Amino acid sequence: MKIGSDPEFLFIKDKQVQYAHDIVKNAVRIGCDGCDHIGELRPIASIDPLKHFEDIRKLILRIDQKYNGYQIRAGSTGGMKESLGGHIHLDGKEDYCKYFDYYFSIPYLFIEEYPFNKGRRENYGILGDCKSNRHGWEFRTPPSWLVDPFICRGTLCLAFTLENEININEELKSIDTIKKNNKYEVIDHHGDGDTKFFSKYLKDILKRIRNMEMYKDFKEEIDFIFKMIGLKRTWNEKFNIINIWKNYEEDLKQYNMDSKNFILTRKRYKESQSNLSL
Numbered sequence: 173m174k175i176g177s178d179p180e181f182l183f184i185k186d187k188q189v190q191y192a193h194d195i196v197k198n199a200v201r202i203g204c205d206g207c208d209h210i211g212e213l214r215p216i217a218s219i220d221p222l223k224h225f226e227d228i229r230k231l232i233l234r235i236d237q238k239y240n241g242y243q244i245r246a247g248s249t250g251g252m253k254e255s256l257g258g259h260i261h262l263d264g265k266e267d268y269c270k271y272f273d274y275y276f277s278i279p280y281l282f283i284e285e286y287p288f289n290k291g292r293r294e295n296y297g298i299l300g301d302c303k304s305n306r307h308g309w310e311f312r313t314p315p316s317w318l319v320d321p322f323i324c325r326g327t328l329c330l331a332f333t334l335e336n337e338i339n340i341n342e343e344l345k346s347i348d349t350i351k352k353n354n355k356y357e358v359i360d361h362h363g364d365g366d367t368k369f370f371s372k373y374l375k376d377i378l379k380r381i382r383n384m385e386m387y388k389d390f391k392e393e394i395d396f397i398f399k400m401i402g403l404k405r406t407w408n409e410k411f412n413i414i415n416i417w418k419n420y421e422e423d424l425k426q427y428n429m430d431s432k433n434f435i436l437t438r439k440r441y442k443e444s445q446s447n448l449s450l
Contacts, residue, residue, distance in 0.1 A: 173339070175224050175332050176217030176261035176307070179318045180210050181413070182250040184243035189252055195239055202231055202238075210254060213318070217261065217307075221328040221390070228324060232417045246318035247285060247409025248292040255292045256316040258327065262335045266309045269302035271344065275334050277313050277362065278370050279377055282401045283323065284315060285409050285442065286365045293363040300359070319407045320440060321420040322427065326397040329390035330381070337384040344380075367444070374401070399431060405441040416440055 183190040192204035192211035201214045215227040235244060250256055262268070277299055281289070292315055301312040317327040337344055361369040378398055381387060387394060400406075416423070427434040435441065 173263050173332070173336060174217045174219050174261075174307070175221050175328060175335070176215070177224070177228070177259060177328070178205070178212045178214055178261070179228070179246070179258045179316050179324075180205060180212045180256040181316060181318055182209070182245045182252060182254060182256065183211060183239070184245055184250070184252075184412075185241065189250075189254060190242065195242070199238075202235060210256065221332040222325065222393070225321075225325045225328055228318070229321060229417060229420065232318070232414070236414050236418065243412040244414050245409060245411070246316035246413055247407060248288040248297075248315035249409070250316075251288065251410035253291075255296045257296060257312060258314040258317040260311045260314065260328070260331050261305065261307060261309075262311065262331065263308040264335055264338060266302055266304045268309060268335065268338050269300055269311065271338050272302075272311050272331070272334060273299045273313070274373075275377055275381060276311075276330060278373055279381075279397065279401060280314060280327075281362065281365065281370060282367050282374070282444065283397060283406050284365065285406045286367075286444075288409055289315060290363065290365040293365075298359055299362050318413055319409055320413070321417050322396045322423075323400075323407060325393045326395075329393040330397065333381070333384050333386040333390055333394065336386045340385065396427075396431075396435075399435055400441070403432065403435050404444045405435055405438075406444045408440050408442045411440055 193208035213231045218224040
């Protein structure tokens with residue numbers, strides 16, 4: 173089982189989006205997607221989500237070395253008018269997408285910054301946004317999780333844990349997903365960034381994830397996302413991501429000393445408008 177990705181980002185200069193194609197030119201692992209002004213990373217797929225994370229970190233630090241002078245933004249829109257994706261490549265089947273909609277996309281909604289997530293989903297990233305590829309399938313619902321290294325590693329570990337659980341746990345496949353009886357209503361609420369609608373599902377989702385076989389292997393990484401949800405924090409995408417990636421190792425020490433205070437005082441996070449009570 174492998175995990176890969178091609179997360180997107182923006183080059184910003186003088187408060188304007190710059191054409192990634194003109195900046196990266198013929199670079200291979202830091203390139204641009206089908207849209208010339210959106211950059212994308214092309215990290216090496218791995219059987220270990222943390223190794224995949226480390227390759228992403230190397231690529232972001234390479235951006236700082238090679239293309240200095242630009243702000244690099246991520247998230248749903250980078251605080252601009254673009255739509256950015258955090259596409260994840262997995263070995264399974266496109267049919268797995270319905271389980272990712274429930275176990276991944278619903279809790280993830282609580283850490284995305286509103287209203288940028290709503291703006292993106294007018295065009296991309298609705299529930300069920302996935303496609304088959306030659307290696308398996310591509311999960312296209314998430315926005316660009318490059319906003320923060322802690323969010324990045326938690327995202328990859330959660331996706332990997334869920335993919336494994338779908339492979340081995342037949343009971344998981346028998347669970348009635350919330351889209352079955354009210355598909356379009358659910359998609360609309362998700363597209364609107366409506367955390368209030370999904371709050372009633374959250375405790376069950378987090379409990380089931382904690383019972384998944386691989387959760388214990390990636391507890392620290394996945395729990396970061398759960399703690400953000402519990403502390404009512406979302407990311408803030410109107411920032412240059414370079415410094416928080418450069419400071420990751422030092423920040424990790426601070427997080428390990430006092431995770432709650434780290435999340436509550438991290439300047440790149442915002443208080444969410446959710447009325448959630450976990």
